[in-house]
Amino acid sequence: MNEPLLNVEGLSVRFPETRAVRDVSFTLDRGECLAVVGESGSGKSVTARSLVGLAGDRAEVTARRLEFAGLDLASLDEKAWRRVRGGRIGLVLQDALVSLDPLRTAGAEIAEALRTHTKVPRDQVGERVRELLVRAGVPEPEVRAGQYPHQLSGGLRQRALIASAIAAGPELVIADEPTTALDVTVQAQILALIEELKKDGTAVLLISHDLAVVSRLADRIAVMYGGTVVEHGPARQVLDDPRHPYTRALIAAVPEPSGRGSLLSLPAHEGKEPDPDGCPYAARCVLADDRCRTSLPALAPREAGTRCWHPVSGPITRERRPQAEASPVRDGDTPLLEVREVSKSYRGRPAVSGVSLSLLPGESLGIVGESGSGKTTLARIVLGLVSPDEGSVSFAGVPWSALPERRRRPLRHRVQAIVQDPLGSFDPRHPVSRVLDEALALTGHERGPRRRARAAELLALVGLSPAVLPRSPSSLSGGQRQRIAIARALASEPELLVCDEPVSALDVSVQAQILDLLTGLRARLGLALLFISHDLGVVHHVSDRVAVMKDGRVVETGEVTALFQSPSHPYTKELFASLPALHRVS
Amino acid sequence: GEGEAAGPVADAPVKGGELTFAVDTEPVSFDVHVSQQDITGTILRNVFDSLVHQDGQGGFQPWLAESWEVADDLKTYTFKLRKDVKFTDGTAFDAEAVKANFDRIADPATKSQLAATLLGPYDGTEVVDPHTVKVSFKQSFAPFLQAVSTPYLGFYSPKTIKENGAKLGSGGAVDVGTGPFVFSAYTKGQNATFTRNPDYAWAPKGATNAGAPYLDKLNIRFLPEASVRVGSLTSGQVHVSFALPPADAKAVEGNSKLALDRRDAPGANYSIYLNAAKAPLNDEKVRKAIQRGIDIDTHVKTLYFGEYKRAWSPLSPATAPYAKALDGSWPYDQALSGKLLDEAGWTTRDSEGYRTKDGKRLTVDWPLLPASFIREKRDVLGQAFQADLKKLGVEVKRPQGDIGTYIATVYGGKADLADYSWARAEPDVLWLLFNGASKPAEGGQNATFIDDPELTEWTDKGRSTLDKATRDDVYTKIQQRAVELGLVIPVYTSAFTNGRSRTVGGLEYEANGWPVFQGAWVTKK
Amino acid sequence: MTTPTLPEARWKAWRPARPALLAAWTVIALIVLAAAFPGLFTGRDPLELEPAVAMRGPSPEHWFGTDQLGRDLFTRVVYGTRPSLLVGLGALTLALAAGALYGLAAALLGRFADVALMRLLDVLLALPQLLVALLALTVLGSGQVNLMIAIALSLLPAYARLVRAEALVVRRSGYLESAVLLGQHPLVQAFRHVLPNALGPLLVLGTVGFGMAVIAASGLSFLGFGAEPPSPEWGVMLSEGRDYLQTAWWLGVFPGAAITLTVVAVSVAGRSAQARFTRRTTL
Amino acid sequence: MSPVVRILAGLGTRLLGAAAVMFGAATLAFAALALIPGDPVTIMLGPFTTASQEIRDQIVLDHGFDRPLHEQYLSYLGRLVQGDMGESYQLQRPVAGLISEQFGPTAELASAAVVLAVVIAVASAVATAGRGRASRRAAHAWELVAVSLPSYWLGIVLLTVFSFRLGLFPLVGASGPSALVLPAATLALPIAGVLAQVLREGLETALEQPFAVTARARGLSRTAVRLRHALRHAAAPLANLTGWLAGSLLGGAVLVEVVFGRAGLGALTLQAALNKDMPVLIGVVLLSALVFVVIAAAVDLLHLLVDPRLRPA
Numbered sequence A: 001m002n003e004p005l006l007n008v009e010g011l012s013v014r015f016p017e018t019r020a021v022r023d024v025s026f027t028l029d030r031g032e033c034l035a036v037v038g039e040s041g042s043g044k045s046v047t048a049r050s051l052v053g054l055a056g057d058r059a060e061v062t063a064r065r066l067e068f069a070g071l072d073l074a075s076l077d078e079k080a081w082r083r084v085r086g087g088r089i090g091l092v093l094q095d096a097l098v099s100l101d102p103l104r105t106a107g108a109e110i111a112e113a114l115r116t117h118t119k120v121p122r123d124q125v126g127e128r129v130r131e132l133l134v135r136a137g138v139p140e141p142e143v144r145a146g147q148y149p150h151q152l153s154g155g156l157r158q159r160a161l162i163a164s165a166i167a168a169g170p171e172l173v174i175a176d177e178p179t180t181a182l183d184v185t186v187q188a189q190i191l192a193l194i195e196e197l198k199k200d201g202t203a204v205l206l207i208s209h210d211l212a213v214v215s216r217l218a219d220r221i222a223v224m225y226g227g228t229v230v231e232h233g234p235a236r237q238v239l240d241d242p243r244h245p246y247t248r249a250l251i252a253a254v255p256e257p258s259g260r261g262s263l264l265s266l267p268a269h270e271g272k273e274p275d276p277d278g279c280p281y282a283a284r285c286v287l288a289d290d291r292c293r294t295s296l297p298a299l300a301p302r303e304a305g306t307r308c309w310h311p312v313s314g315p316i317t318r319e320r321r322p323q324a325e326a327s328p329v330r331d332g333d334t335p336l337l338e339v340r341e342v343s344k345s346y347r348g349r350p351a352v353s354g355v356s357l358s359l360l361p362g363e364s365l366g367i368v369g370e371s372g373s374g375k376t377t378l379a380r381i382v383l384g385l386v387s388p389d390e391g392s393v394s395f396a397g398v399p400w401s402a403l404p405e406r407r408r409r410p411l412r413h414r415v416q417a418i419v420q421d422p423l424g425s426f427d428p429r430h431p432v433s434r435v436l437d438e439a440l441a442l443t444g445h446e447r448g449p450r451r452r453a454r455a456a457e458l459l460a461l462v463g464l465s466p467a468v469l470p471r472s473p474s475s476l477s478g479g480q481r482q483r484i485a486i487a488r489a490l491a492s493e494p495e496l497l498v499c500d501e502p503v504s505a506l507d508v509s510v511q512a513q514i515l516d517l518l519t520g521l522r523a524r525l526g527l528a529l530l531f532i533s534h535d536l537g538v539v540h541h542v543s544d545r546v547a548v549m550k551d552g553r554v555v556e557t558g559e560v561t562a563l564f565q566s567p568s569h570p571y572t573k574e575l576f577a578s579l580p581a582l583h584r585v586s
Numbered sequence B: 001g002e003g004e005a006a007g008p009v010a011d012a013p014v015k016g017g018e019l020t021f022a023v024d025t026e027p028v029s030f031d032v033h034v035s036q037q038d039i040t041g042t043i044l045r046n047v048f049d050s051l052v053h054q055d056g057q058g059g060f061q062p063w064l065a066e067s068w069e070v071a072d073d074l075k076t077y078t079f080k081l082r083k084d085v086k087f088t089d090g091t092a093f094d095a096e097a098v099k100a101n102f103d104r105i106a107d108p109a110t111k112s113q114l115a116a117t118l119l120g121p122y123d124g125t126e127v128v129d130p131h132t133v134k135v136s137f138k139q140s141f142a143p144f145l146q147a148v149s150t151p152y153l154g155f156y157s158p159k160t161i162k163e164n165g166a167k168l169g170s171g172g173a174v175d176v177g178t179g180p181f182v183f184s185a186y187t188k189g190q191n192a193t194f195t196r197n198p199d200y201a202w203a204p205k206g207a208t209n210a211g212a213p214y215l216d217k218l219n220i221r222f223l224p225e226a227s228v229r230v231g232s233l234t235s236g237q238v239h240v241s242f243a244l245p246p247a248d249a250k251a252v253e254g255n256s257k258l259a260l261d262r263r264d265a266p267g268a269n270y271s272i273y274l275n276a277a278k279a280p281l282n283d284e285k286v287r288k289a290i291q292r293g294i295d296i297d298t299h300v301k302t303l304y305f306g307e308y309k310r311a312w313s314p315l316s317p318a319t320a321p322y323a324k325a326l327d328g329s330w331p332y333d334q335a336l337s338g339k340l341l342d343e344a345g346w347t348t349r350d351s352e353g354y355r356t357k358d359g360k361r362l363t364v365d366w367p368l369l370p371a372s373f374i375r376e377k378r379d380v381l382g383q384a385f386q387a388d389l390k391k392l393g394v395e396v397k398r399p400q401g402d403i404g405t406y407i408a409t410v411y412g413g414k415a416d417l418a419d420y421s422w423a424r425a426e427p428d429v430l431w432l433l434f435n436g437a438s439k440p441a442e443g444g445q446n447a448t449f450i451d452d453p454e455l456t457e458w459t460d461k462g463r464s465t466l467d468k469a470t471r472d473d474v475y476t477k478i479q480q481r482a483v484e485l486g487l488v489i490p491v492y493t494s495a496f497t498n499g500r501s502r503t504v505g506g507l508e509y510e511a512n513g514w515p516v517f518q519g520a521w522v523t524k525k
Numbered sequence C: 001m002t003t004p005t006l007p008e009a010r011w012k013a014w015r016p017a018r019p020a021l022l023a024a025w026t027v028i029a030l031i032v033l034a035a036a037f038p039g040l041f042t043g044r045d046p047l048e049l050e051p052a053v054a055m056r057g058p059s060p061e062h063w064f065g066t067d068q069l070g071r072d073l074f075t076r077v078v079y080g081t082r083p084s085l086l087v088g089l090g091a092l093t094l095a096l097a098a099g100a101l102y103g104l105a106a107a108l109l110g111r112f113a114d115v116a117l118m119r120l121l122d123v124l125l126a127l128p129q130l131l132v133a134l135l136a137l138t139v140l141g142s143g144q145v146n147l148m149i150a151i152a153l154s155l156l157p158a159y160a161r162l163v164r165a166e167a168l169v170v171r172r173s174g175y176l177e178s179a180v181l182l183g184q185h186p187l188v189q190a191f192r193h194v195l196p197n198a199l200g201p202l203l204v205l206g207t208v209g210f211g212m213a214v215i216a217a218s219g220l221s222f223l224g225f226g227a228e229p230p231s232p233e234w235g236v237m238l239s240e241g242r243d244y245l246q247t248a249w250w251l252g253v254f255p256g257a258a259i260t261l262t263v264v265a266v267s268v269a270g271r272s273a274q275a276r277f278t279r280r281t282t283l
Numbered sequence D: 001m002s003p004v005v006r007i008l009a010g011l012g013t014r015l016l017g018a019a020a021v022m023f024g025a026a027t028l029a030f031a032a033l034a035l036i037p038g039d040p041v042t043i044m045l046g047p048f049t050t051a052s053q054e055i056r057d058q059i060v061l062d063h064g065f066d067r068p069l070h071e072q073y074l075s076y077l078g079r080l081v082q083g084d085m086g087e088s089y090q091l092q093r094p095v096a097g098l099i100s101e102q103f104g105p106t107a108e109l110a111s112a113a114v115v116l117a118v119v120i121a122v123a124s125a126v127a128t129a130g131r132g133r134a135s136r137r138a139a140h141a142w143e144l145v146a147v148s149l150p151s152y153w154l155g156i157v158l159l160t161v162f163s164f165r166l167g168l169f170p171l172v173g174a175s176g177p178s179a180l181v182l183p184a185a186t187l188a189l190p191i192a193g194v195l196a197q198v199l200r201e202g203l204e205t206a207l208e209q210p211f212a213v214t215a216r217a218r219g220l221s222r223t224a225v226r227l228r229h230a231l232r233h234a235a236a237p238l239a240n241l242t243g244w245l246a247g248s249l250l251g252g253a254v255l256v257e258v259v260f261g262r263a264g265l266g267a268l269t270l271q272a273a274l275n276k277d278m279p280v281l282i283g284v285v286l287l288s289a290l291v292f293v294v295i296a297a298a299v300d301l302l303h304l305l306v307d308p309r310l311r312p313a
């Protein structure tokens, strides 16, 4: 096998405050797709950026070897770099939605790439731009080229961005999280586009935190944790027979039909921090010993391997989770929540139209649907934050949406909510203690030791130690914040918990923990859940019944497993078709 | 007249050229008949001639009037006018013109703020023949000659009065007079320009330049900032600068390229007037104590760098008859003041060291004008006096409000002290200051608020005779009595300190101390 | 009608360097001390005359020289601190308090009140700050207190606007929503969450407003609306000193320096405070 | 709604807003007039006057001080609508005339100052944005001091040094650019300080945006990114602030015009304020309200040009 297109050996990047990447090695051939996966902050983007010399002024990049098509990148000066960037290596930045200049048309951005690298005569630029857009799968390219980012949907923006990245026909395209924040259907299209590139012989470095996404088109997978590649090898091998404890946890965390009814998070523990050159995962690893904390085995750049002293093998065994189904839903029960024909439109545009739902005590109803389909609006109506234009909501048999706020206030504690962005739901000036205190006070716990005891209880309930009480939520991790939010919601002992995308901002592993927590609590407290997510896997995992929304309507609803096996509505079918699964049904 | 040539005259007269004259204030109104500001007179003296000219000795010389007779009862004045005088709009200056102007002044619709007062008990003007006018008054009115020598009783061409009567205040070409210069343009807030009147041939008797002015153009620049005036003078950007701050006088004198023209201001000195109508200053002892208890000498010297003379009389030495006897007659003497106050019963002292009488602190109210009206650092001088009197155990309060409040309190007789100077080259100014009828509430200026029979009698007598001896006698007595009664504390005689580039020659100053540019020229360097 | 950004927008700028910050706080400390206990810095009396030594330049016994009446300039500058700061602080406090209430009222009292109050504000905003102050002074007349009110009036609109904007942000915020969900009473919400969170940025901007106020005050005393002598006030001293620029530079330079130094120090401190603040909220 | 309708609607609301502001200003000014304590006649005549009683009566009659307030207000509004702003107490001249005559010099001064300020600001900001610490510190320092200097003081110092000592830029030669340099600079420096900071901030935030990085990943040079991408983004806040400052320059003009003995609205305003010459003050208030409204409109238009997101879809 001849020289690979890209050859990285011992790449390290430090910032004044962190070691973002440490001793990363990998290679990449033409027409090959290497996927780099790993949780947030694991160093994926920094790795990607340093391949085009844009790690930032404050970054200090070192590598034993950094070769691209026989070119020593490490030795390039600014001018030479400019020729490489966009010309031979195209980079699609992580934040697709803000990576196009909002003040210039999509066409202008693409043309810019053309002008800087190719000798396209002026009068033909427009034509080339059109071709590129077509290639990127953009419908009616003439129109789109003349439009500004804010006039384009997320998917279109991402496509335009890719078009500008491949404008000068680079040999390598780096796509950093190209599908995050996109609806599954759109996701599928983008992935297809990348597959095209690959087929045309372009090497692709695909970065994602979502195993399921990469499993579809990665030839090889490199799993990063704490700045290092902890495991890499052929995709199949990594997915089917993961060796590194972290990889295993990662894979276990992906909610899958098969995994329904069992815990997603593998047992982890809070170990002590490893040394700088120890295994970064040692802190969380159950198998970690002193050796792990002090040193890290090497990893050969080309062939598969695991960077672990205690590689595990064999199938992943998940624990059963406490049976949520144990709170069976009996027919003839008076529904806890009854939504009748509610509609809500903003400035004439319907956000929710004619939606009817009902939810029994202790039942968990999932709501899926693409962005803008009206999920949040529906949730806000149920919460009594938005009053519907038509229809009504009744709670526990009594009218709810119809009540004036004054009368609803005393009942509010029975319905609580968890939202996507927990931090935003905390007063920035209040520490955790005050957040809980306020909630408890409002639900009639008079101040004093009992209230404090109750606060501690709640924290225990969501698996946090009282140590977090004095801290400000902004100083906590995403997972911890969401736990606090849940604790606050539980403070008033609600019967219904409305969760709007509670995990979509979290890493898979953290998501797994939160999902386990929610299902656990539900079983324990007999909570009813209204669970909103765009992630079918997640919904499938937590809910008994599912309602599929599109354009403000519920197009299909039914018992979860049944619905997943045989969707009837065409939209639902499309939705499930485009759902990326970890294990391709071969 | 012999407005004395100022400073070393730079060689022989030079025709043509432009002279820039920087002044500190900008007239609110350019209508001499309306305005009461000195600056209006100062500037428009170059545009308007008067019937008579007042010379340095307080005597009167022919100007637009060849001669005049005054009836013995001083109720009618008859002027014989020159026949060759023309307004700059070509119309002739004649008896009708005089009548038109005086009548205009007397008309309430004109809202004259000073000229009307100068006309006193005006009764009317009679056109005897085209070149003779007879001005008559309801009572005998001696100061008229002096009044009629001021630009405020100057003459607009009847044509312009008819056509632009309402606009005369806004300056510019509409202000048509008979003077040596033509008011050609005015940029509010910046400058006013005057051009030579080539036909001018009626300068007052004895003027060094009998004919048209040498200068082609006179440019008057309004520079309210003293430092800016000084700066532009020293840097040669202006030729003559009005009202230099005393602080800079020395520097100007020291500068070989510059000369300093100093002239004591005529009329009433800057003095403090004591409200004898209310306690505590209704007690003469207290008044005299205050009068003797402040170290005027030192403060005036330090604050004005010896540029301003310390004053002994309410009347300026530049205005005859000045009571020389007063000089040095009431020196600073805190011991005496202390004694006087004790005698007056202000014997006890309170915690802050101020004197008290039956529990009441000895306090005098001396309202301070709004900063924008304060001239010559009088507020600072006041601070010095405040400090002196504190030593004496007298508390001086200096509340500063807006002008409305000031007028209400001071002119309403609610204050104890009031301070001002009054520029008018005529001893009759004493009438304004001390006559019982000159009530501030009615536009008078008698801030002593008492009607002292003798002062009233003498001031009336003075304005009802032209006999020099009598006038000298009464006016001298007035000055002395006012000081003896402690009704007034003369402070200083302010001086016109004008900086002048030595390239300027022939600049003269008339009775009021105002520069006259008719005979001035600029030599090219 | 939209109104262009207010000058406050500028202070987002930067976080000053450590030493600068240190210097700033030292200066502030000194100023506060001087305002509280001028006696600590000088044994002299600011009003005591010494005609003998009038108009002397800086010297060992008179560090800043002496003025027209031989008063020690250093002493006067020190004693001038209190009145000078009082104008600034007074104006600022007034403006902040009034602005905060105004802004809150606009944000919370519903649509109509909002429109009405904002229109009124637009009018004030449409006028240059100095013009507003002049107008107020014309009505009230000069003097220290009126000066304060006038300046406060000219600062108020900016603050009111800011508070309103902040309050509206809070009203749409997630944490107010969760307060609603917990059934908290609107009034409680207003004082637990809206007011404190809206106030934060305001107070930081205050430090800037202080600078503006002090400069405005000195400008207005220059124009003749100043404080009452003989009480030494920097603005007044500065505007008196200007006549002696050629002959006695110190009379103007030292009060001028005092003003500038104060303003610089306070805004440096204020900016660092703001930098910290913005960091905290953007975390 | 169709774009045209949208635009028209926008225009309508803007006009309404403008009208509201003007009306508010007028009312405010009248309220001020009514609130002045003390007898207006005495105030008008000022101190040291020997005006007699019939003259005072005359004044009362002329200005209708004897009529009830609401009448005065209505007739005042009525006259305003006809563009008649009354006559100055002090100068006895129509306010409209006075103002239009004084507007020129001030407009000249203000625009000169704005241009100068923007030039300085852009230079200072572009030169230092995202560059080394030292240069930024220096820039911050001068900006801070510039903002903290009392402008009249700055003016006097500039005069003394450049005009009196060095003899550059004559003051009295009046009119012509050379006489404009110093006043404009005095007015511009503090503003420049503010603008520079805002502009730099804008540039730096823009340069950190992903699209800026993307542009570089496309192979653009740093400078190209600055000019083609960052500057436009920084332009919006700059325009905002410039507009606001330009509107408020009249205030600064008061001080500067007094110091430099220049003609202009500032000097007029001050004189009016000192003499409680309300008609003139009212005129000035209305004018600056108008100027502000116009500038605000201009700024908004500029935004529409720069930022497509604001254009009606």
Ligand SMILES: Nc1ncnc2c1ncn2[C@@H]1O[C@H](COP(=O)(O)OP(=O)(O)OP(=O)(O)O)[C@@H](O)[C@H]1O
Pocket (backbone or CB within 6 Å): A015, A016, A017, A018, A019, A020, A038, A039, A040, A041, A042, A043, A044, A045, A046, A047, A055, A056, A058, A094, A209
């Ligand atoms: N410009 C920078 N300055 C300082 N630290 C940085 C910078 N960029 C990244 N880091 C740090 O480097 C580490 C890796 O960041 P990176 O963006 O590569 O993570 P990631 O794997 O891309 O995470 P995500 O999935 O959220 O994009 C993080 O700890 C981050 O805080």
Ligand SMILES: Nc1ncnc2c1ncn2[C@@H]1O[C@H](COP(=O)(O)OP(=O)(O)OP(=O)(O)O)[C@@H](O)[C@H]1O
Pocket (backbone or CB within 6 Å): A346, A350, A351, A369, A370, A371, A372, A373, A374, A375, A376, A377, A378, A534
């Ligand atoms: N406050 C609002 N004002 C105007 N339009 C709104 C508002 N809230 C929602 N909408 C519109 O209503 C539609 C539904 O929005 P909603 O947030 O309910 O969708 P969603 O399913 O929650 O989307 P996502 O998955 O992105 O959260 C969208 O078109 C949105 O633009």
Ligand SMILES: [Mg+2]
Pocket (backbone or CB within 6 Å): A044, A045, A046, A094, A176, A177
């Ligand atoms: Mg990343």
Ligand SMILES: [Mg+2]
Pocket (backbone or CB within 6 Å): A375, A376, A377, A500, A501
């Ligand atoms: Mg949503």
